[in-house]
Amino acid sequence: MAKIKESSTQQSNKRQATLECPVSYVINKIGGRWKPLIIYHLLAGPRRYNELKKAIPPITEKMLIQHLKELETDKLITREAKQVVPPVVVYSLTVSGKALMPVIQAMGKWAALESNATPVDTYGLFS
Amino acid sequence: MAKIKESSTQQSNKRQATLECPVSYVINKIGGRWKPLIIYHLLAGPRRYNELKKAIPPITEKMLIQHLKELETDKLITREAKQVVPPVVVYSLTVSGKALMPVIQAMGKWAALESNATPVDTYGLFS
DNA sequence: CCATATACATACTTTTTGGTAAGTACTTGT
DNA sequence: ACAAGTACTTACCAAAAAGTATGTATATGG
Numbered sequence: 001m002a003k004i005k006e007s008s009t010q011q012s013n014k015r016q017a018t019l020e021c022p023v024s025y026v027i028n029k030i031g032g033r034w035k036p037l038i039i040y041h042l043l044a045g046p047r048r049y050n051e052l053k054k055a056i057p058p059i060t061e062k063m064l065i066q067h068l069k070e071l072e073t074d075k076l077i078t079r080e081a082k083q084v085v086p087p088v089v090v091y092s093l094t095v096s097g098k099a100l101m102p103v104i105q106a107m108g109k110w111a112a113l114e115s116n117a118t119p120v121d122t123y124g125l126f127s
Numbered sequence: 128m129a130k131i132k133e134s135s136t137q138q139s140n141k142r143q144a145t146l147e148c149p150v151s152y153v154i155n156k157i158g159g160r161w162k163p164l165i166i167y168h169l170l171a172g173p174r175r176y177n178e179l180k181k182a183i184p185p186i187t188e189k190m191l192i193q194h195l196k197e198l199e200t201d202k203l204i205t206r207e208a209k210q211v212v213p214p215v216v217v218y219s220l221t222v223s224g225k226a227l228m229p230v231i232q233a234m235g236k237w238a239a240l241e242s243n244a245t246p247v248d249t250y251g252l253f254s
Numbered sequence: 255c256c257a258t259a260t261a262c263a264t265a266c267t268t269t270t271t272g273g274t275a276a277g278t279a280c281t282t283g284t
Numbered sequence: 285a286c287a288a289g290t291a292c293t294t295a296c297c298a299a300a301a302a303g304t305a306t307g308t309a310t311a312t313g314g
Contacts, residue, residue, distance in 0.1 A: 014160070016185070017160065017163075021163050021167070023234050025241075027157075032271085036154070060272085062274085086289050087280085106229045110153060112149070113223075117145075130299095131300075136274095137273075140273090176262080190302065192263085208261090212259095212310050
């Protein structure tokens with residue numbers, strides 16, 4: 001999927017960082033371009049693949065499943081496929097995923113002070 | 128320094144993300160490979176260029192100043208150069224930089240639950 | 255007058271991440 | 285027979301981030 005060179009300096013530095021530094025650890029899990037948005041939508045409840053796709057228009061299908069898969073292997077979300085045609089696949093946050101809430105809120109507070117932009121909060125999760 | 132193509136899809140996606148999503152906003156500021164570590168050391172007090180370099184052995188000088196400059200333009204740290212030879216340059220966190228503390232602590236708590244690794248806390252800032 | 259110390263700068267390459275475009279399987283509706 | 289809907293997959297290419305290696309200025313100590 002994404003060919004990584006385990007032996008590279010970059011990989012070993014990254015590994016060290018995520019082992020020693022909690023911040024790097026977290027960023028490593030939620031740091032993909034679209035991951036925060038995916039998590040945001042799932043915080044509002046389980047979502048089908050297509051619902052996520054429509055909720056995040058600029059994302060490509062490749063990036064969407066790629067991130068979904070990574071989030072799944074990191075155990076932040078679960079994938080549930082119903083054996084029907086056309087397929088129905090529902091993604092939900094795990095307990096770990098939901099536990100990110102305080103982190104996200106702390107970030108939200110800081111960003112509110114520092115940034116002059118008004119973030120989008122479709123579901124009113126932060127109001 | 129790092130040639131960016133303002134017109135690229137990646138850049139416009141990134142811009143949108145940092146405008147609309149507080150999490151992306153924060154990650155954009157502290158998401159460099161070594162930035163969390165640099166911030167960690169500066170949380171313990173102002174540090175000279177060389178002190179940071181020694182405190183973070185695997186970092187290269189290129190990455191160190193690159194990140195320091197980015198953190199400076201993002202107003203998370205300040206640079207103070209004394210006009211002497213050999214040069215003395217001291218970096219310190221700004222008020223914004225120090226205000227990251229709650230974010231870092233929230234991340235620390237989450238990582239403590241999720242990760243089985245024991246993070247390094249040289250200065251005991253989290254104990 | 256040569257090495258040392260400090261705080262960088264610069265050219266280049268590798269590695270990783272993100273984006274584009276096109277295709278697949280399977281079934282229901284027309 | 286064929287288009288449409290769903291949830292993907294794959295090959296390829298562009299862009300960004302990180303790393304390697306080397307060079308710079310200035311003054312002081314030996």
